Amino acid sequence: MSVKHTLAPFSAWLQAFSKPFTLPDKHGYREGADRYRGWHINDTKKCIGCGSCAEICQNVAIDMVPVDDPVKGDSGLRPRVDYGRCCWCALCVDVCPSGSLGMSNEYIWVEADADKFRYIPGVDPKPWDNAEKGWRQEEGFDLVDHERVPMPMLDPAERTKTWAEVVIGYSEEEARQEASRCVECGLCVAACPAHMHIPDYIAAIRDGDDIAALNIIYDNNPMPEMCGKVCTRRCEGVCSIGVQGDPLAIRWLKRYVTEQFDDLKDVVHAEVERVGEGKKVAIVGGGPSGVTVAYYLAIRGFDVTIYEALPQLGGATFFGIPKYRFPMPSLEKQVKLLTDSGVKIVTNHRVEKDEMRQLVKDNDAVFIGTGLMKPYGLRAPGEDLPGVMYALDMLRDHHIGKKVDITGKVVVVGGGNVAIDASRVSLRLGAEVTIAYRRRKVDMPADDEEIEDAEAEGVEIIPQAIPLRVEQTGDGRLDFIWGPAEMVQEEEGRRPRPKLIEGVENHMIVDRVIVAIGQGAEHSWMPEEIAEKIADKRGWITVDENGMTAYEGIFAGGDLVNSTADAISAIADGLRAVVGIQKYAGVLPQAEDEGSEPVAIAK
Amino acid sequence: MTTTETAELRRRVQLWFGPQHPGITGNMSVQAWLEGDTLTAGVTHVGYLHRGFEKLMERRRYIQSFPIVCRICVPEPDTNEYLLAAGLDELSGLAAEVPERGRWIRTLVLEMSRLQMNLMTLGGHIGAMAMGAAPNWLIAMRDFVLDRFEELTGGRIYHMFITYGGVRRDLPEGFAERMEADLEAIEEKLPLVDNVIFDSSVFRKRAIGVGVVPEEWVDEMSLSGPIVRAMGIPRDVRKDFPYEKYPELDFEVVTTTGSDIYARAWVRRQEIAQSIDLIRQILRKMPEGPYCAKLPNMLTWTIPPGQTYVRAEATRGEMGYYVVTDGSDKVRRVHVRAPSYVHGVALLERMIPGTNIADLAPLMVSFQVCPPEMER
Numbered sequence: 004m005s006v007k008h009t010l011a012p013f014s015a016w017l018q019a020f021s022k023p024f025t026l027p028d029k030h031g032y033r034e035g036a037d038r039y040r041g042w043h044i045n046d047t048k049k050c051i052g053c054g055s056c057a058e059i060c061q062n063v064a065i066d067m068v069p070v071d072d073p074v075k076g077d078s079g080l081r082p083r084v085d086y087g088r089c090c091w092c093a094l095c096v097d098v099c100p101s102g103s104l105g106m107s108n109e110y111i112w113v114e115a116d117a118d119k120f121r122y123i124p125g126v127d128p129k130p131w132d133n134a135e136k137g138w139r140q141e142e143g144f145d146l147v148d149h150e151r152v153p154m155p156m157l158d159p160a161e162r163t164k165t166w167a168e169v170v171i172g173y174s175e176e177e178a179r180q181e182a183s184r185c186v187e188c189g190l191c192v193a194a195c196p197a198h199m200h201i202p203d204y205i206a207a208i209r210d211g212d213d214i215a216a217l218n219i220i221y222d223n224n225p226m227p228e229m230c231g232k233v234c235t236r237r238c239e240g241v242c243s244i245g246v247q248g249d250p251l252a253i254r255w256l257k258r259y260v261t262e263q264f265d266d267l268k269d270v271v272h273a274e275v276e277r278v279g280e281g282k283k284v285a286i287v288g289g290g291p292s293g294v295t296v297a298y299y300l301a302i303r304g305f306d307v308t309i310y311e312a313l314p315q316l317g318g319a320t321f322f323g324i325p326k327y328r329f330p331m332p333s334l335e336k337q338v339k340l341l342t343d344s345g346v347k348i349v350t351n352h353r354v355e356k357d358e359m360r361q362l363v364k365d366n367d368a369v370f371i372g373t374g375l376m377k378p379y380g381l382r383a384p385g386e387d388l389p390g391v392m393y394a395l396d397m398l399r400d401h402h403i404g405k406k407v408d409i410t411g412k413v414v415v416v417g418g419g420n421v422a423i424d425a426s427r428v429s430l431r432l433g434a435e436v437t438i439a440y441r442r443r444k445v446d447m448p449a450d451d452e453e454i455e456d457a458e459a460e461g462v463e464i465i466p467q468a469i470p471l472r473v474e475q476t477g478d479g480r481l482d483f484i485w486g487p488a489e490m491v492q493e494e495e496g497r498r499p500r501p502k503l504i505e506g507v508e509n510h511m512i513v514d515r516v517i518v519a520i521g522q523g524a525e526h527s528w529m530p531e532e533i534a535e536k537i538a539d540k541r542g543w544i545t546v547d548e549n550g551m552t553a554y555e556g557i558f559a560g561g562d563l564v565n566s567t568a569d570a571i572s573a574i575a576d577g578l579r580a581v582v583g584i585q586k587y588a589g590v591l592p593q594a595e596d597e598g599s600e601p602v603a604i605a606k
Numbered sequence: 607m608t609t610t611e612t613a614e615l616r617r618r619v620q621l622w623f624g625p626q627h628p629g630i631t632g633n634m635s636v637q638a639w640l641e642g643d644t645l646t647a648g649v650t651h652v653g654y655l656h657r658g659f660e661k662l663m664e665r666r667r668y669i670q671s672f673p674i675v676c677r678i679c680v681p682e683p684d685t686n687e688y689l690l691a692a693g694l695d696e697l698s699g700l701a702a703e704v705p706e707r708g709r710w711i712r713t714l715v716l717e718m719s720r721l722q723m724n725l726m727t728l729g730g731h732i733g734a735m736a737m738g739a740a741p742n743w744l745i746a747m748r749d750f751v752l753d754r755f756e757e758l759t760g761g762r763i764y765h766m767f768i769t770y771g772g773v774r775r776d777l778p779e780g781f782a783e784r785m786e787a788d789l790e791a792i793e794e795k796l797p798l799v800d801n802v803i804f805d806s807s808v809f810r811k812r813a814i815g816v817g818v819v820p821e822e823w824v825d826e827m828s829l830s831g832p833i834v835r836a837m838g839i840p841r842d843v844r845k846d847f848p849y850e851k852y853p854e855l856d857f858e859v860v861t862t863t864g865s866d867i868y869a870r871a872w873v874r875r876q877e878i879a880q881s882i883d884l885i886r887q888i889l890r891k892m893p894e895g896p897y898c899a900k901l902p903n904m905l906t907w908t909i910p911p912g913q914t915y916v917r918a919e920a921t922r923g924e925m926g927y928y929v930v931t932d933g934s935d936k937v938r939r940v941h942v943r944a945p946s947y948v949h950g951v952a953l954l955e956r957m958i959p960g961t962n963i964a965d966l967a968p969l970m971v972s973f974q975v976c977p978p979e980m981e982r
Binding site: 038 | 672739757766778798805807808810897900904906
């Protein structure tokens with residue numbers, strides 16, 4: 004052993020004179036790093052309660068607990084973290100679709116009661132609630148897929164030359180890929196008027212089981228062909244992935260499933276008890292609500308007949324929606340399933356007063372789903388001039404094969420889906436189209452996608468334009484005169500109203516004016532004693548929680564009853580009436596009566 | 607053990623070393639038999655961890671397995687994170703999409719992890735001989751590295767940082783400068799540590815020639831890491847089967863001769879210097895760009911059926927993951943091939959006979975046994 008090796012260790016004594024490594028103050032507090040993973044914080048205003056944090060937590064440390072009444076797009080639940088289980092991996096923060104969850108850089112918390120270490124961040128106040136620092140989501144790292152698989156579409160330049168469908172549809176691979184983006188939070192189920200089992204059928208598509216997906220869809224929607232193409236898709240509006248990215252293409256996925264099968268009878272297996280054998284139901288109006296009632300009652304053994312005034316079932320989805328969005332073969336496929344299920348269909352048959360009286364007498368129940376067929380007028384002088392027409396009439400004539408007189412330059416008045424449809428149909432008939440709408444473009448009730456498509460195809464939109472009058476010009480054309488409007492906020496919280504700027508008149512020389520500003524109910528076919536009892540002055544029909552009107556045995560649904568005027572709400576009305584009619588007929592199985600779901604069609 | 611051997615042992619003094627003993631390396635114990643001061647036989651006992659990481663992973667989605675693997679070696683979690691990520695990257699096809707910067711940050715984290723682990727183990731070497739000063743300094747130096755880990759990954763011990771497709775976050779602003787300052791502070795103190803460890807007559811006397819592992823055992827027992835490098839065999843996964851950015855880094859495998867506790871400590875001391883150098887190289891060479899590939903939805907991610915074996919050099923030796931997927935959203939099987947299993951059970955039990963009772967703890971530290979790797 005050398006002297007060096009004996010003395011060297013004593014150099015440690017020199018450390019007595021150097022600065023200590025450790026913190027000198029025993030009560031000192033060292034702040035956590037900028038992205039330290041400490042106690043959770045949650046911006047509860049931003050949180051939508053989707054539960055993805057609870058889903059990804061590998062320790063099951065997160066429970067979703069009710070804190071509020073659920074509102075649209077929000078489950079009313081908020082995550083509660085149990086620190087007896089939490090491992091501070093922060094996957095919950097990274098996955099959070101709304102970006103509301105974070106972690107503070109606070110790491111010290113002393114408490115005598117162990118139960119305190121389970122709290123709802125953002126709801127139970129904590130000193131670190133407003134911590135600036137700590138682990139947050141960061142750009143460049145996502146645990147969910149924010150990018151939608153793009154839907155292949157016809158080139159806008161090609162579209163106006165053809166009636167072919169604009170949307171081409173997902174391939175199998177694209178559909179599976181898109182379906183894999185779903186986090187299965189189920190916010191969409193609550194938002195869907197018919198409460199379709201959306202995460203379930205998306206999961207089935209993801210797993211490659213299209214037959215299962217179709218059957219899940221048919222649980223509570225008999226018109227998925229239509230919904231897969233033209234649904235107003237409130238589900239996508241609340242999709243949790245949509246908060247920071249593109250919402251799931253729920254509608255296109257449904258469309259994908261329905262397109263995989265040519266004959267639905269072979270794959271849709273509605274195995275329900277045929278409780279309605281011997282009972283008879285008549286349905287007036289073959290729109291979505293009527294079709295829904297017919298299908299679900301028919302598979303339960305009811306003897307169902309639909310009476311439809313037009314040559315084809317489908318209601319507004321037949322005559323209102325252009326074929327480049329919802330082609331005839333798709334509609335026919337749906338109707339075939341109805342007839343295959345035993346529904347009797349009488350088309351080209353308008354029910355009149357006496358027949359209605361007879362129907363009420365002969366049937367166990369009658370369902371009215373005639374919709375809104377009377378267009379609202381322009382309420383401006385010149386409405387009766389030749390060349391001024393209603394979008395609804397024009398679309399209907401066009402779809403039942405009548406010649407439609409559209410030519411030259413066309414102005415469409417209105418901003419809803421009907422206005423857009425009328426515009427795009429006119430384009431394809433060879434016209435040059437302008438839309439005049441009272442409010443701003445952001446206020447247009449039509450789908451954003453539809454508006455974009457129309458513009459891409461060459462429709463010009465003039466917002467804040469109030470029609471003043473229509474005049475005939477010398478050469479047989481029309482002068483559409485409109486005034487500009489300014490938006491005024493009259494009441495807090497309501498949408499601004501357009502107010503005419505007096506004294507300014509703009510002229511537009513056109514060949515046709517198409518009016519598309521809404522429609523109302525029309526009950527002239529109904530016996531007075533029924534109409535008086537069930538409809539109010541404006542034609543609206545009120546129903547109870549079973550879908551039954553004030554007239555015993557008469558049920559109603561669709562646009563007549565709800566003000567949302569979309570097909571899926573009509574289907575929801577139909578589902579309600581399916582339960583109501585069974586109840587009324589005294590054949591509703593106990594299990595379905597107790598179900599909390601509006602209609603759980605058990606397999 | 608034969609019946610005669612068991613009968614023989616019954617007549618001796620039996621000593622339970624651990625599981626509650628400051629000299630034991632983690633939650634395991636050694637049941638040993640004594641003759642005077644000398645151990646005549648020893649049996650290792652594990653099972654104090656009650657976890658079963660491999661099994662847990664079979665019931666969790668891929669992303670949920672990721673916070674589990676770091677627990678397979680608490681003081682050096684990043685090798686585990688890297689291996690699970692590398693295995694699943696390969697099987698899922700994500701490997702081709704891991705961005706350059708992501709690979710550099712992974713290499714940085716792996717090297718930082720090796721640095722802090724070696725600092726702690728070197729402290730353990732001398733701490734196991736009941737010397738207190740140097741371990742305190744080394745633990746403090748390790749904390750400098752942990753500060754940087756905290757800043758980079760959000761956690762000091764469980765970093766949960768290397769994941770599928772890259773890493774979870776980019777380097778914070780000014781990270782390289784702060785890292786350099788810490789490296790300098792460590793380098794400044796290291797000569798002091800040398801004085802009290804390698805130049806100390808006490809350490810030399812207790813470490814030189816003690817715990818010599820015979821060279822024939824290397825291939826027979828698949829030994830790896832500092833144990834073989836201390837025999838002069840230049841075996842290192844980073845050189846032999848290069849991964850991530852190691853091929854682009856300039857370093858030599860550290861070797862020495864002697865194969866005793868001293869030689870193994872010396873290899874670790876040299877690897878501390880090597881890691882410091884490598885961290886500097888990495889920070890210099892790292893390009894700008896994205897740090898993680900675009901990930902699919904982690905809640906529904908499925909990986910096609912396949913199997914692979916991936917390996918990396920942990921400070922304890924070769925660590926490998928055998929990963930099997932079956933097309934579902936959960937891993938079918940993960941088998942962790944960890945050096946501690948070989949070194950802490952097979953090798954240790956063969957080394958115990960003839961060891962002085964006081965040398966058992968230094969011997970275990972020199973094998974760097976990490977018990978979670980045995981009962982993973």
